[in-house]
Amino acid sequence: MLGNRIKELRKENGLSQAQLAKLIGVSQKAIDFWERDINEPKASYIVALCDCLHVSADYLLGRKDI
Numbered sequence: 001m002l003g004n005r006i007k008e009l010r011k012e013n014g015l016s017q018a019q020l021a022k023l024i025g026v027s028q029k030a031i032d033f034w035e036r037d038i039n040e041p042k043a044s045y046i047v048a049l050c051d052c053l054h055v056s057a058d059y060l061l062g063r064k065d066i
Contacts, residue, residue, distance in 0.1 A: 001062045003037040009053040009060075010035075024048035 010020050010031075017031040024045060033039040041049060050057050058064045 003035045005060055007035040013053055023052050
């Protein structure tokens, strides 16, 4: 679920994986792995993702809808 949310929100914000990666300070491969649910971002990256994608951590983590 987390991977799908990241991918969906990234696309809604008109960002490529490389652009999002640069904004939060990770590699494009990290974004790819997160979106495919191979790995999960650590807490500091979840905060950065929320800031860049304009959502709450609860929404990103599937705890509630917008």
